[in-house]
Amino acid sequence: MSNQPNGQPLDMPCDGSALEARLRRYYDARRALGPTADELRARVAGRLTSEGAHPPSRSPLSIPEEISVLTRRSDTSTPADTASTRRPARRGGRAAGIAAVLVTAAVIALAALIFTSMRQPTAPSQLGTPAHTGTPSHVGGWTGWKPPLPAGAWAAIYLDTTGHLHAVSPDGQDYAGPALPQAGLIDSTPRATASISPNGQRMAYIQAGDPNTGGKVAILDFAAGTLKVTDVTALQLAWSPDSSTIAAAGQLDSGTIWLVNAASGAGHQITVQVNGAPGGLGRLLSWTDATHLAAIVSEGAPQADTLSGGLQNLLGVVDVTTGQTRVITNLPLPPDVYVSPDGAVALIASNAWNPTAQLADLRSGAVTPLPIITAAFADKLVNMDNPDYAQGGNYSTHFTWQPGTHTLALSLTALGIGPEGTSGPATQPAGVWLLNLDADTATQVSHNSYPLAWSADGQTLLLCSPPAATSMLAGAAAIGPNISTLSPVASSGKQHQLASGMAAFLGIAA
Amino acid sequence: MAASASDVAEDVIARAARGDAEAFGTLVAAYADLTLRVAAALLPDAASAEDAAQEAWVDVWHGLASFRPGEPFRPWLVTVVANRCRKQTRRRALDTIRLDTDLVDAARWQDDDTDAVLAAFPDPELEHALADLPDEQRQVLGLRFGADLDLATISHLTHTPLGTVKTRLRRALDTLRSRLASHVTAPRRGGSAHE
Numbered sequence: 001m002s003n004q005p006n007g008q009p010l011d012m013p014c015d016g017s018a019l020e021a022r023l024r025r026y027y028d029a030r031r032a033l034g035p036t037a038d039e040l041r042a043r044v045a046g047r048l049t050s051e052g053a054h055p056p057s058r059s060p061l062s063i064p065e066e067i068s069v070l071t072r073r074s075d076t077s078t079p080a081d082t083a084s085t086r087r088p089a090r091r092g093g094r095a096a097g098i099a100a101v102l103v104t105a106a107v108i109a110l111a112a113l114i115f116t117s118m119r120q121p122t123a124p125s126q127l128g129t130p131a132h133t134g135t136p137s138h139v140g141g142w143t144g145w146k147p148p149l150p151a152g153a154w155a156a157i158y159l160d161t162t163g164h165l166h167a168v169s170p171d172g173q174d175y176a177g178p179a180l181p182q183a184g185l186i187d188s189t190p191r192a193t194a195s196i197s198p199n200g201q202r203m204a205y206i207q208a209g210d211p212n213t214g215g216k217v218a219i220l221d222f223a224a225g226t227l228k229v230t231d232v233t234a235l236q237l238a239w240s241p242d243s244s245t246i247a248a249a250g251q252l253d254s255g256t257i258w259l260v261n262a263a264s265g266a267g268h269q270i271t272v273q274v275n276g277a278p279g280g281l282g283r284l285l286s287w288t289d290a291t292h293l294a295a296i297v298s299e300g301a302p303q304a305d306t307l308s309g310g311l312q313n314l315l316g317v318v319d320v321t322t323g324q325t326r327v328i329t330n331l332p333l334p335p336d337v338y339v340s341p342d343g344a345v346a347l348i349a350s351n352a353w354n355p356t357a358q359l360a361d362l363r364s365g366a367v368t369p370l371p372i373i374t375a376a377f378a379d380k381l382v383n384m385d386n387p388d389y390a391q392g393g394n395y396s397t398h399f400t401w402q403p404g405t406h407t408l409a410l411s412l413t414a415l416g417i418g419p420e421g422t423s424g425p426a427t428q429p430a431g432v433w434l435l436n437l438d439a440d441t442a443t444q445v446s447h448n449s450y451p452l453a454w455s456a457d458g459q460t461l462l463l464c465s466p467p468a469a470t471s472m473l474a475g476a477a478a479i480g481p482n483i484s485t486l487s488p489v490a491s492s493g494k495q496h497q498l499a500s501g502m503a504a505f506l507g508i509a510a
Numbered sequence: 511m512a513a514s515a516s517d518v519a520e521d522v523i524a525r526a527a528r529g530d531a532e533a534f535g536t537l538v539a540a541y542a543d544l545t546l547r548v549a550a551a552l553l554p555d556a557a558s559a560e561d562a563a564q565e566a567w568v569d570v571w572h573g574l575a576s577f578r579p580g581e582p583f584r585p586w587l588v589t590v591v592a593n594r595c596r597k598q599t600r601r602r603a604l605d606t607i608r609l610d611t612d613l614v615d616a617a618r619w620q621d622d623d624t625d626a627v628l629a630a631f632p633d634p635e636l637e638h639a640l641a642d643l644p645d646e647q648r649q650v651l652g653l654r655f656g657a658d659l660d661l662a663t664i665s666h667l668t669h670t671p672l673g674t675v676k677t678r679l680r681r682a683l684d685t686l687r688s689r690l691a692s693h694v695t696a697p698r699r700g701g702s703a704h705e
Contacts (some may be wrong), residue, residue, distance in 0.1 A: 017687075019686060019690070020544060020655060022633065023656075026632050026633045026637075027550075027655055029630055029632030030550065031550070031656070034546055035542075035546070035560060037538070037543060038539060040542040040546065040560075040563065040564065041535050041538040041542065044567040047564055048571060072619075151640075306584055
């Protein structure tokens, strides 16, 4: 197993460590050097006296609205549950008498015990998503849409800047469709806020909603021309290989996955179980077979937040019939993981915080380094270290797998947010790289595009170009306006423009 | 029947909100530690933190009228403290600079009374490693391990997405582990022990 940059093994636990205990001792000791509570009280009294203190009611203070959000935790907190419970004996005999200390300690211990019991992690199923009964609704006013394509042909589906659907065929015929209702959360990142089913017949997308908590999952049936809106709220989607089920994950850290029937829109919820206990869910990756789903999870209290970091990120395979998760490996921070469509392997990409690209065998659990791919990206990919969820997370914005292979087309983004502690953007040359995980090879096929999708026959790679200046940022602005094809898929392949005016790429319909 | 701790706290808060100075004093004493720890995490030096904590309590005195009875007091209080710290930071931004850590280190080791200087710092090695962290990472560490705040509260206090808070915490811990591990075998003399 490879190491993280600091030399720590990847499976090293990241909490409850001696370092945290040392930090607590340090802060306690620093605190002991400051004023006592009585001293502060005296200072405050003096300060109020000096300004001629008047009753509080005469001068209200504006308190920010965020207070209401904070009340979910610590609702009944008392002085005893503050950090003062950890303060050591003070210097210079300032503490009260021994008897008082003992009584105080007993009260504090009791209060701490009560508080600890109250702070047990909330069960994921109680984190705000109501039990689902499955009553999808049909959208009123939706006129239906069936892309008018010859039988057997594929079409790239995209949204234009006015929110209207388009289907463009390989010969460049562009068919305009109706506006997609409530397309507010669609972007083109791997968390898949819009995704076309593997059989190309339906599209699921997340409607407008809160970017942190998600929107309603809607299902568009191309053949029937229907649009169903489920009552499942989610941020991420993943189609099952047989196109029958959509896995949907809600609020970050929730630890639950919705399984939505694509035909009916009805769904049910499972709780991710990691090492025998409810765990956290960071990101849905993709299904590995009909009943298993690769995901980034965490143990215990939800703490996997792979869109932006998280304290613990485990690559796992979730059995969707039970929620039980088989942990493959601990992931570096931030995790950049790409699971092959056949569910056999995953690329753990290199980035500023993970210098070695790795291949994870999802069946055996083996994790091996990819030295050639690592070397090819050694001085690149630095811009994939983006700590802010609101600005696109940590992963490459654009990628696609060549059908039937373990070859991944991955973008190298041109502009990103600089690493933590630095100011200003970081830049690098943009481009598309083909990474063959079986052979450990890396080949650059484009210097000014990002990959969107691969045709089913594997002969044509769809690209977007030119890369937008804000390419690392999530949302429609993340991609260039043009769709083009690259065929054959090689650095010497010919590129043809199919469409312009794209705001968001949705996938390939058939 | 004896009132529970939370009942007592609510009663004290209610009386303080009505202008009862004694109750307010009780409140200050009870939560002084928390406010000092939050301020210490958010501000770069102890003197500023103590000033901010003191001024935050003045804010609390004036603001208790807007505090809704029955609402949790602790998150309201730490938000007042954070707001005061932000004001303090803005006020001091024009007339302070951050000392280069090498200069601080050199100054520390050129002091004749080395033992006394070291004794003033609970954990000089950790102190130095913390000083090298980006401000935002150091703040998260102080709020988490110094003030014992949960990550959601830190997220709201610092106006930072929860995921970013986690990222900063993880990176800060990783960096400290690395730095402190390298110190184990490094000679701690002459101000050059922190490479």
